[in-house]
Amino acid sequence: MIAGAALVFVLVRLFRLAFWQARTAAGQGARA
Amino acid sequence: MRGAEVIRRLWSNPVSLLLLATALFTFLIQSGEMGTADTARRLQVTHSLWTGEPQVLRDDYPDFGIHGRHGALYAWYGVGQSLLMLPADVMGTAASHLSIWRHYVRSRATPSIRDIAVSVSTNVLLNVLTALVAFRFLGLLGFSLGESIAGTLALLCGTTHLHYAQNMQENNYIFLLTLTGLGLQYRWLRTGDRRSLLLGAGALGLNLLTRLTTALDIIAVAWFLVLVGIFSRDRTELRKRRAADTCLTYLKTTVPVYAVFLFLDRLYQFVRFGSWTNTYMRLQAQEQRRWDPSLPANFPFSGHFFQGGIYSGILGPLFSPQKSIFVFDPLFPLALLLTVVLWKRLGPQLRAFAVASLTLLAMYMVLYARYFTWAGDSAWGDRYISSAVEMAALLAVALLVRYRRELGRVLWSCGLGVVAVSVAIQVASLAFWLPLELYQMENVGHGAWTIPLRFRNIADFAMGRQLPMGIDLPGAVTDPWDAMHIHTWNFMPALMHKVGVAPLWAVHWLDGV
Numbered sequence: 001m002i003a004g005a006a007l008v009f010v011l012v013r014l015f016r017l018a019f020w021q022a023r024t025a026a027g028q029g030a031r032a
Numbered sequence: 033m034r035g036a037e038v039i040r041r042l043w044s045n046p047v048s049l050l051l052l053a054t055a056l057f058t059f060l061i062q063s064g065e066m067g068t069a070d071t072a073r074r075l076q077v078t079h080s081l082w083t084g085e086p087q088v089l090r091d092d093y094p095d096f097g098i099h100g101r102h103g104a105l106y107a108w109y110g111v112g113q114s115l116l117m118l119p120a121d122v123m124g125t126a127a128s129h130l131s132i133w134r135h136y137v138r139s140r141a142t143p144s145i146r147d148i149a150v151s152v153s154t155n156v157l158l159n160v161l162t163a164l165v166a167f168r169f170l171g172l173l174g175f176s177l178g179e180s181i182a183g184t185l186a187l188l189c190g191t192t193h194l195h196y197a198q199n200m201q202e203n204n205y206i207f208l209l210t211l212t213g214l215g216l217q218y219r220w221l222r223t224g225d226r227r228s229l230l231l232g233a234g235a236l237g238l239n240l241l242t243r244l245t246t247a248l249d250i251i252a253v254a255w256f257l258v259l260v261g262i263f264s265r266d267r268t269e270l271r272k273r274r275a276a277d278t279c280l281t282y283l284k285t286t287v288p289v290y291a292v293f294l295f296l297d298r299l300y301q302f303v304r305f306g307s308w309t310n311t312y313m314r315l316q317a318q319e320q321r322r323w324d325p326s327l328p329a330n331f332p333f334s335g336h337f338f339q340g341g342i343y344s345g346i347l348g349p350l351f352s353p354q355k356s357i358f359v360f361d362p363l364f365p366l367a368l369l370l371t372v373v374l375w376k377r378l379g380p381q382l383r384a385f386a387v388a389s390l391t392l393l394a395m396y397m398v399l400y401a402r403y404f405t406w407a408g409d410s411a412w413g414d415r416y417i418s419s420a421v422e423m424a425a426l427l428a429v430a431l432l433v434r435y436r437r438e439l440g441r442v443l444w445s446c447g448l449g450v451v452a453v454s455v456a457i458q459v460a461s462l463a464f465w466l467p468l469e470l471y472q473m474e475n476v477g478h479g480a481w482t483i484p485l486r487f488r489n490i491a492d493f494a495m496g497r498q499l500p501m502g503i504d505l506p507g508a509v510t511d512p513w514d515a516m517h518i519h520t521w522n523f524m525p526a527l528m529h530k531v532g533v534a535p536l537w538a539v540h541w542l543d544g545v
Contacts, residue, residue: 002545007056014049018178 047167050181054163054188058156058197061462064143064524066151067199068410068466069096070109075150077107077114078121087304094323098305098315106304108312110297112242113202117150124149136538141531142513143524151200159197162208163188166426169215172222173381175430183430190363190429190451191422194458195412198522199466202242207419209239210249214256217286218381221257221278226285233286237293244297244311248395250290256388257282263380333402345401349414353481354473357421360413360483362454364421366447367428373443374435386427393420412466460486464493468518472501475508493521 042048066072073088073096080087088097088105100106124146128137133145143151166187170180187193196203216232219225236253239246261275298308305315313332321327328334335345342351349357358365371378371386378386396417400406408415432439432447439447460483468489469482480501489499498504499519509515520530525542528534 001543003056003060007053007060010049010053010056013043014046014053014181017044017046017049018181 046177046181047164050167050184051160051163053185055156055160057189058159059152061194061198062148062152062155062524063198063465063522063527064148064151065527066147068201071113071200071202072147073107074109074114075117075121075147077109077111078117079125081114081118082122083125094319098312098319100305100315101303108316110240110242110244111300112238112240113200113205115241116205117154120150120153121146123153133534133538136534141528141534143527148524155197155200155204158204158208159188162193162204162211165208165211165215169211169218170426170430172215172218173385173427173430174379175434179430179433182433183426183428186363186429186451186454187422187426190454190458191361191425192413192418192458192461193422195461195466196415196418198462199412201411201415203415203419206239206242206246206249207422209235209242210246210253210419210423213239213249214253217253217257218260221260226281229282229285230289233289236286237290240290240293240297241300245396245399248392248399252388252392252395254282255391256384259384259387260381263383265380332404334404335402335406337401345403345406346397348406349397349417353479354469355407355414355482357414357417359481360457361418361421361425362450362457363425363428366450366454367425367431370428370431370435370439370447373439374431377435377438382427382431386424389420389424389426393417393424396420410467410470412461457483460490462523463490463521465517465520465522467514468499468503471509471514471518472499472503475503476501493519 042052066075073092076085076089077087079085086105087107093105096107097105098108127149128145137145163184166184167180170183171177175183188197193204193207213232213236216228216235220229220232232253236246236250239249301310301312302308305312317327317331321331337346338344340348342348342353349355351358353359367386375383400408400416403416406416407413414421428447429451432444432451436444463486469480469485472485472489473479485500492499502508503518509518516530517527520526525539528542529536529539
């Protein structure tokens, strides 16, 4: 349970950093 | 303060999060056991390396073991995986002497404390290292951070790699070393860094200690580097001369390293069997013919390339309902499709990797085609070629994410569907101990599609119904250890609960974690 919850938490953070933030940064770069 | 800063940085770094996620899910899927008799026997070899115990336990013979020098019984197999497990075996043996689980150890229940320590620590370590190496390699091939992370997670959770992270055959160790060698040697090709070439040769050489057949991986890596040159289309005179120099440097650096590891493998062979030139396969065949004189003279390579149709050595791995690589690894056909569709857009390194990984797969298929059990039963899928299949499937998701727009909505959606199905299949492979379906097919005397049968088993077991194909009938499984294992979820808390020796608080604690 604890390890499972930690895994979900880490995966959400990982996807935010790897995809969402990367896409946002790319969008800002394109606008600049 | 410094510690907090380190944690904050790690928490903001996608690579460290990828490794942490890998460590967590690998820990969660463990059964605490070796998963197969092969690995349990290799662990016994590990134990013999630092204790006075023999390589082969008396009870194991004649099923296992070959008489070697001075009439002693020796294990077949290379020493590679046994060496890998050595630190964990020492640690696990020490841990099993702690008084906290004295009662559990004395009961000789499974999973044993030593097996838990060895399987959990080794599988987590291998998977974390594989995640790191795959991520770096995809980056070297030109994929972005997100594409590399998606590709790495797909490799670990969407191919048979996941199954072998729970059931520790040699596959994942071989895969890790091959990918490491491939990445490092490719880095040398790009940067000229001789240290990378040397280390890459070391990784590929180390593989020889596990299975001599990994010489094919060495050939495939060299072929990949040649293909990068061929697909680069730069054929000026200067380039050709430089290519000759590069080849010479490559051979001068790698061949001595491979020779050292080959010598170590031969030395181990000599210590056991008094010969520098034979292989354990031949000795194993001699030993087995002694017990069963009806075996053919060319045993164990007594199978057929095509005779037997979809159950033959070449067609079986592709199309048989029990072992088809297209069914066990759906990311493989996806990678094939994307490579063909996107071929004109792919850079030379991606084309080279696609061709080299398919070459590796073809070489393994031909090599094992005539082996009497070409799929390496008992195993989930075709374990002899599954590492090569995983290699060939590595690009699937990274390509899918990168060329999402170019592929169009239909292909993108189909691709996502294949990824979802593939992950579901790999997760299902963890649910039960792997011989369950083999037992079921043996029981009714005919074949079935393994994967649909696995899903049916999961559904029936979860709902408390009888498992199909008469496996629950009295006498269907005579070995009580096997019977217990195929009627239990193959995860550590479930196994410990079923055996009923571990105190309930320990089971609940494990469940809680």
